[in-house]
Amino acid sequence: MKRVAIIDSGGANIASLQYAFSRLGVANELTSDATTIRESSHVVLPGVGAAENAMQRLTDARLTDVIRALRQPVLGVCLGMQLLCEGSEEADVECLGIVPGIARRLPIEPGFPVPNMGWCATEIRSAHTLLAGIDNNSFFYYLHSYALQVSGHTVATAKHTAPFSALISHNNFAAAQFHPERSSVAGARLLSNFVGEKA
Amino acid sequence: MFYDITASPDGRTVDRSWVAGVASVLDIPFCVAGGIRSVADAEDVLNKGADKISVNTPALANPDLVDMLARRFGSQCIVVGVDSRVEDGDYRVYQLTGDPEKTASAKRLTTDWIIEVQRRGAGEIVLNCMNQDGVRQGYDIDQLLVARSSCSVPLIASGGAGEMQHFADVFDTTRVDGALAASVFHSAEIEIGALKRYLAERHISMRI
Numbered sequence: 001m002k003r004v005a006i007i008d009s010g011g012a013n014i015a016s017l018q019y020a021f022s023r024l025g026v027a028n029e030l031t032s033d034a035t036t037i038r039e040s041s042h043v044v045l046p047g048v049g050a051a052e053n054a055m056q057r058l059t060d061a062r063l064t065d066v067i068r069a070l071r072q073p074v075l076g077v078c079l080g081m082q083l084l085c086e087g088s089e090e091a092d093v094e095c096l097g098i099v100p101g102i103a104r105r106l107p108i109e110p111g112f113p114v115p116n117m118g119w120c121a122t123e124i125r126s127a128h129t130l131l132a133g134i135d136n137n138s139f140f141y142y143l144h145s146y147a148l149q150v151s152g153h154t155v156a157t158a159k160h161t162a163p164f165s166a167l168i169s170h171n172n173f174a175a176a177q178f179h180p181e182r183s184s185v186a187g188a189r190l191l192s193n194f195v196g197e198k199a
Numbered sequence: 200m201f202y203d204i205t206a207s208p209d210g211r212t213v214d215r216s217w218v219a220g221v222a223s224v225l226d227i228p229f230c231v232a233g234g235i236r237s238v239a240d241a242e243d244v245l246n247k248g249a250d251k252i253s254v255n256t257p258a259l260a261n262p263d264l265v266d267m268l269a270r271r272f273g274s275q276c277i278v279v280g281v282d283s284r285v286e287d288g289d290y291r292v293y294q295l296t297g298d299p300e301k302t303a304s305a306k307r308l309t310t311d312w313i314i315e316v317q318r319r320g321a322g323e324i325v326l327n328c329m330n331q332d333g334v335r336q337g338y339d340i341d342q343l344l345v346a347r348s349s350c351s352v353p354l355i356a357s358g359g360a361g362e363m364q365h366f367a368d369v370f371d372t373t374r375v376d377g378a379l380a381a382s383v384f385h386s387a388e389i390e391i392g393a394l395k396r397y398l399a400e401r402h403i404s405m406r407i
Contacts (some may be wrong), residue, residue: 015248021225049273079273108351113376113398115322117353119406139406141228143250143275145322182228182250
C-alpha cells in the first residue's frame with residue numbers, strides 16, 4: 001500500500017505538503033520515527049528554514065543514517081534538496097552527502113533579488129518519470145536563497161543570474177528546488193508522478 | 200496574501216483554524232499577516248500551512264523580531280509589510296494602520312526602515328503606499344522607484360491598482376517583483392485570468 005512518510009525536519013512548509021498529498025488521495029504522515037520512515041513506500045524530506053537547524057534536528061532524531069539507507073523513492077523539497085547534498089554555504093553546514101554538490105548562495109545583482117521568489121519557467125534537461133506529462137518550461141513556484149549548480153545529476157533547470165538545478169536525480173533520490181505542493185497543476189502532477197514510482 | 204489588519208490594533212493574532220482551512224484547499228503560495236509578535240506565533244501559523252508570514256506593526260515595536268524569525272525559519276519566509284506615505288517631503292512609516300483611529304507615525308523614514316529590515320533578515324518587502332491606497336489611481340511609481348533602489352530582496356507594490364494598465368505600468372517602470380491588489384479583485388472589476396493574459400501579451404513574465 002502506498003504511504004508517504006514526510007520527515008519532520010522542523011521546517012515550516014510541512015502542512016502544505018501534507019495537504020497536497022491528501023488532495024491526491026494519498027495516505028501520508030508527518031513523522032520522525034525511523035521505523036515508520038523505513039516502512040513507508042515513499043519518503044519526502046521537506047524543509048523551509050535554516051540548513052543548520054534542520055540538520056541538527058535530523059541528527060538529534062538519529063535519522064541521518066536512516067535516510068542514507070533508504071531504498072524506496074525519496075523526494076527532497078527546497079531545503080530538503082540541500083539537506084540531501086554534501087553541504088551548504090549557509091553557515092558552512094555539512095549535510096547528508098547522498099547527492100554530490102554543495103548549495104551555493106545566489107548572487108545578488110541588480111534586477112535579480114535574493115531570495116529568488118516566485119514562478120519560474122523550468123526547463124527540462126532530460127526525461128525523468130517525475131516530469132511525465134509536464135510541459136517543458138512549465139512554471140513552478142520557487143522560494144530560496146541557495147541553489148545547486150547544474151551538474152550531471154540535473155534533470156531540470158531554472159534561471160536566476162545563471163541557470164541552477166531545479167530538479168536533480170540520483171539513484172532512488174530526487175530533489176526539487178521549487179515547491180511542488182505550491183505549484184498548482186504542474187506541481188500536483190509531479191507529486192502524483194512521485195507516488196506512482198515503484199520502490 | 201491574507202491580512203488580518205485589525206489584529207495588531209486589537210491586540211490579537213490571526214485566527215489559526217482559518218489558516219489551516221485555507222491552506223488545505225490552496226495549491227499556490229499563501230502568506231499570512233496579522234499580529235504575529237513572536238517566534239512561537241510564527242511557528243504556529245507556518246505549521247498550519249502558511250508558506251510565509253508577514254510582520255508590520257510588531258516589527259516596528261520590536262525590530263529584533265525580524266532577526267529572530269529569519270534565524271529560525273530562514274529569510275525566504277519572512278515578509279515585512281511597510282505602510283508608508285509622504286509627510287514633510289519624506290516618505291515615512293506608519294503603524295497600526297488597520298484601525299484609522301490608532302494609525303500613527305512610526306517615527307522612521309521609509310528608506311531607513313527598508314534597509315534595516317533587510318539587514319535584519321527580511322526576505323521580502325511589501326510596500327503599501329498609503330497615499331494611493333484605496334483610490335485606484337495607479338501605483339505610487341515615484342515611491343516604488345525610491346524603494347527599489349534600496350531593496351535587494353523581492354519588492355511587492357501595494358496600493359492604488361484600479362485598472363489593468365496600472366499593473367503593466369508598475370512592472371514596466373519600477374522593476375518590482377510583484378503587484379498586490381485586493382479590492383479590484385474582490386469586486387470583480389478586474390478578472391485575474393484576464394489580467395494575467397493582458398500582462399503576458401505585454402511581455403511581462405507570467406504563469407498563465
